[in-house]
Amino acid sequence: xxxxxxxxxxxxxxxLVALYLCTLVLAVLGKAFFTVFMAALVLSxxxxxxLWLFTLMQKSRKEKNxxxxx
Numbered sequence: 001x002x003x004x005x006x007x008x009x010x011x012x013x014x015x016l017v018a019l020y021l022c023t024l025v026l027a028v029l030g031k032a033f034f035t036v037f038m039a040a041l042v043l044s045x046x047x048x049x050x051l052w053l054f055t056l057m058q059k060s061r062k063e064k065n066x067x068x069x070x
């Protein structure tokens with residue numbers, strides 16, 4: 001379980017860094033890519049929140065299962 005969490009964390013970090021770089025490049029390119037820039041900007045905010053909610057759900061499920069088994 002610990003190894004899978006580490007792999008998912010590394011994948012999440014890589015996705016976030018790629019998304020931030022993409023947002024930066026799109027910001028420099030100008031108005032021609034404004035809609036894609038806005039989508040990348042929204043995802044830059046939404047993706048960490050989604051990842052945080054996923055880990056929160058996972059912790060909650062784990063605690064619930066431990067409580068149920070006790």
